[in-house]
Amino acid sequence: MLPRLITERQSLRASSIMGSFDRGIAAPILICAAAVLAGCGRSDTAAPATQPATEVKVALSEAGCEPQPASVPAGPVRFMITNSGASHVTEVELLRDGKIVGEKEGVKPGSSGDLVLRLEGGGAYSVHCAGGARNDWPLAVTGGGEGPGTGPANATLAAATQGYHDYVVTEVDQLVTSTKQFTDAVRAGDMEKAKQLYPVARVHYESIEPVAESFGDLDPEIDARIDDVDNPADWTGFHRIEKALWQDQTLAGIGPLADKLDADVATLKSKVATETYQPAQLGNGAGELLNEVSTTKVTGEEDRYSHTDLWDLAANVDGARKCFELLKPALEAKDPALVRQLEARFADVAGSLSKYRQGDGYVDYSTVTPDQRRQLANAVNALAEPMSQVAGRVV
Amino acid sequence: MEPASAARVSRRRLLGGVAGLGLINAAGIGLAGCATQSASAAQDTVPFYGAHQAGITTDIQDRLAFAAFDVTTTRREDLQALLKTWTAAAEAMTRGAMVPGDSHANEMPPADTGEAVGLSPARLTITVGFGPSLFDGRFGLAPRRPAALTELPALPHETLDPARCGGDIGIQACANDPQVAFHAVRNLARLGRGTVVTRWTQLGFGRTSSTGATQETPRNLMGFKDGTRNIRSDDAAALDKHVWVGTEAGQDWMRGGSYLVARRIRMFVETWDRDRLSDQEAVFGRAKYTGAPLSGKTESDNPDFTAKTADGQLTIPEDAHIRLAAFENNNGLRILRRGYSFTDGTDARTGTLDAGLFFISFQKDPAQFITLQRKLGTQDALNEYILHVGSALFACPQGVPDASRYWGHALVEG
Numbered sequence A: 001m002l003p004r005l006i007t008e009r010q011s012l013r014a015s016s017i018m019g020s021f022d023r024g025i026a027a028p029i030l031i032c033a034a035a036v037l038a039g040c041g042r043s044d045t046a047a048p049a050t051q052p053a054t055e056v057k058v059a060l061s062e063a064g065c066e067p068q069p070a071s072v073p074a075g076p077v078r079f080m081i082t083n084s085g086a087s088h089v090t091e092v093e094l095l096r097d098g099k100i101v102g103e104k105e106g107v108k109p110g111s112s113g114d115l116v117l118r119l120e121g122g123g124a125y126s127v128h129c130a131g132g133a134r135n136d137w138p139l140a141v142t143g144g145g146e147g148p149g150t151g152p153a154n155a156t157l158a159a160a161t162q163g164y165h166d167y168v169v170t171e172v173d174q175l176v177t178s179t180k181q182f183t184d185a186v187r188a189g190d191m192e193k194a195k196q197l198y199p200v201a202r203v204h205y206e207s208i209e210p211v212a213e214s215f216g217d218l219d220p221e222i223d224a225r226i227d228d229v230d231n232p233a234d235w236t237g238f239h240r241i242e243k244a245l246w247q248d249q250t251l252a253g254i255g256p257l258a259d260k261l262d263a264d265v266a267t268l269k270s271k272v273a274t275e276t277y278q279p280a281q282l283g284n285g286a287g288e289l290l291n292e293v294s295t296t297k298v299t300g301e302e303d304r305y306s307h308t309d310l311w312d313l314a315a316n317v318d319g320a321r322k323c324f325e326l327l328k329p330a331l332e333a334k335d336p337a338l339v340r341q342l343e344a345r346f347a348d349v350a351g352s353l354s355k356y357r358q359g360d361g362y363v364d365y366s367t368v369t370p371d372q373r374r375q376l377a378n379a380v381n382a383l384a385e386p387m388s389q390v391a392g393r394v395v
Numbered sequence B: 001m002e003p004a005s006a007a008r009v010s011r012r013r014l015l016g017g018v019a020g021l022g023l024i025n026a027a028g029i030g031l032a033g034c035a036t037q038s039a040s041a042a043q044d045t046v047p048f049y050g051a052h053q054a055g056i057t058t059d060i061q062d063r064l065a066f067a068a069f070d071v072t073t074t075r076r077e078d079l080q081a082l083l084k085t086w087t088a089a090a091e092a093m094t095r096g097a098m099v100p101g102d103s104h105a106n107e108m109p110p111a112d113t114g115e116a117v118g119l120s121p122a123r124l125t126i127t128v129g130f131g132p133s134l135f136d137g138r139f140g141l142a143p144r145r146p147a148a149l150t151e152l153p154a155l156p157h158e159t160l161d162p163a164r165c166g167g168d169i170g171i172q173a174c175a176n177d178p179q180v181a182f183h184a185v186r187n188l189a190r191l192g193r194g195t196v197v198t199r200w201t202q203l204g205f206g207r208t209s210s211t212g213a214t215q216e217t218p219r220n221l222m223g224f225k226d227g228t229r230n231i232r233s234d235d236a237a238a239l240d241k242h243v244w245v246g247t248e249a250g251q252d253w254m255r256g257g258s259y260l261v262a263r264r265i266r267m268f269v270e271t272w273d274r275d276r277l278s279d280q281e282a283v284f285g286r287a288k289y290t291g292a293p294l295s296g297k298t299e300s301d302n303p304d305f306t307a308k309t310a311d312g313q314l315t316i317p318e319d320a321h322i323r324l325a326a327f328e329n330n331n332g333l334r335i336l337r338r339g340y341s342f343t344d345g346t347d348a349r350t351g352t353l354d355a356g357l358f359f360i361s362f363q364k365d366p367a368q369f370i371t372l373q374r375k376l377g378t379q380d381a382l383n384e385y386i387l388h389v390g391s392a393l394f395a396c397p398q399g400v401p402d403a404s405r406y407w408g409h410a411l412v413e414g
Helices: A007-015 A155-187 A191-206 A209-213 A218-223 A238-248 A255-273 A279-297 A309-334 A336-354 A370-387 A390-394 B003-008 B011-015 B039-043 B076-095 B178-192 B236-242 B277-284 B321-325 B366-379 B381-385
Strands: A054-060 A071-073 A075-083 A092-096 A099-104 A112-119 A123-128 A136-142 B063-071 B125-130 B169-175 B196-204 B258-267 B340-346 B353-363 B386-396
Touching: A054 A071, A075 A092, A092 A112, A099 A112, A155 A191, A155 A255, A155 A279, A155 A309, A191 A209, A191 A238, A191 A309, A209 A218, A209 A279, A209 A309, A218 A238, A218 A255, A238 A255, A279 A309, A279 A370, A279 A390, A309 A336, A309 A370, A309 A390, A336 A370, A336 A390, B063 B076, B063 B178, B063 B353, B076 B125, B076 B178, B125 B258, B169 B178, B169 B258, B169 B386, B178 B196, B196 B340, B258 B366, B277 B321, B277 B381, B321 B366, B353 B366, B353 B386, B366 B381, B381 B386
Parallel strands: A054 A075, A071 A136
Antiparallel strands: A075 A112, A092 A099, A092 A123, A123 A136, B063 B169, B063 B196, B125 B169, B125 B386, B258 B353, B258 B386, B340 B353
């Protein structure tokens, strides 16, 4: 399956080239009108491009997207993407180890666009273009280290990123266990038990969702919604089974999907075992979790059949809170006022959510009125705004 | 990095006004070779500081973005901080500068959202007002509530949607470029997140009145000039008498301010469009194309409310809009109108256009509006074609004299 199906994931990529969980090999470079400003003594430093970007031409055609040259030194790289008439090939992704490092969408015939990335990590990348006769074209990055993230100098931040690694590993361990309990019920045809376990299993996915989303195909396999797939017959994962349980009300033929879900979360487990993180990724990942909440969770789109959205929503917030807690020692030194503001707003969100607690979980989201949903969204947006300042403060 | 000076770089200069376009504040940074404020930029800029807030008597701009906010904090310090931040941002944006703060650090979201970069200031004005609800127990402001500032009473011919009414704080952004007006409201909403939530917003795509001495009267969506006899900005006596709050308010913070009444007036344009021309003209009391009162020949002719036709009928009918609204027939009562046409798509229930007039008036006492609307709401021939569906009242404080003060300073300090 082509790694382009999940709107969630696309928004992740679009919003945070810097912060996506991709081992810190990509950093955006703001190319601004420095030339125009030269001589006018602007005292800010809007022109950071001290190291000239290596230019790589990528001409989109029905044949594909061959990069020229196919080998570049590590550092800033400007992909100059042109499309002289390939109507089926309009986007390019740069991948490394199957993960998206950066992408440019919507390069229609007759148009062009640039994608500027800082490729610090040397090694084999590939330029991917869906729809071409050949989808994948190799790009070698020479020199460079393991990225800017050979380890933060600051011990506080190192503790934060290590702590996040441990958190993700623990969450995914629990995901594997809780998913197995859920899929066992599905395989046994026990609808009631499966319904009970569905939100419980998902919690450990939602808390680390941006990490999972950074692994290309894996997130769509596990968490796609029906509108994310081109062909409903190819739809897999939690929401496919959710539909079977609540809407179709039959588990006939769902067994293989349960098996596949187990296999996919097992793959996720193996991937996160060796994953390392950059401090900025924690900050941006937290922001992405909150953006998820305020755009798709609060509307009730995520769990449209089961209405268990509040479980997911709370897990997203928990994941963001974890990122914040880990960064707090470093942030405290840089901007204590921001820490206090975030504390207060996390408390507001927790207060808003607590109204909907029921037993070990949350009320059916369909019983939450539009006004109440708006109130929740307001609280989350109020939190997400200062959270967006965090990554910049800690790097 | 010096964020403050980054903000002082004008949007135009940032995007490439190589010569003469930039509005560079004399920030003391090396500006050799760079033009200072040009004549065209000056014409595009309305001063922010002054005894009165801009956006009231300012020659009315073409576009409106209006937002009503509710304050979610209960701490007065938060309210003070919000108003300070908003004032600084509003002052910068009206100069055509970006929102203060860092918009160039790669690892941070830009302080300014950016959609006005490269655009002219477009005569942007941003006007703030405080709703009666702000003066409840939350901030200890109850003792400072002027007697005149109470929720508008129920008025005839209204069916109000609570989702389009009220608000603790109102922001009126007007500009000659819709994107500049939108940018202003969007950025204030962003800066206020966590302290305020947006209650409702309204865009206006075209002005329906004139406030400048030489501005031509535009037409409303009914195709009529309704606003010919508005108070003009050069009529200082009328402004003092009808618009600016003086010593009578009993609240220093409102001296030099004014009360803003906003009414979302839905027009049933489909039924209006099926009315014959002569009736349309009788409803307004004016000729559709010349704008002249039915008793006169040109738009500027004063209406003669005693004139009669050959068969003895009143030339301007008893229930004509201009007769009922005229100051001659209301003990001299006048208001400053500053409304905008709007459309928000179609009414899902009926398939008709959701369009009309976003009425805004400024007056020294809301009672002026209430008195007029009680009369119009019961007698106006226009009522067959309109309905008031949204309503708000805001007390717009005196202007900000300089950078040492902020919106509502005298209200929320001390």
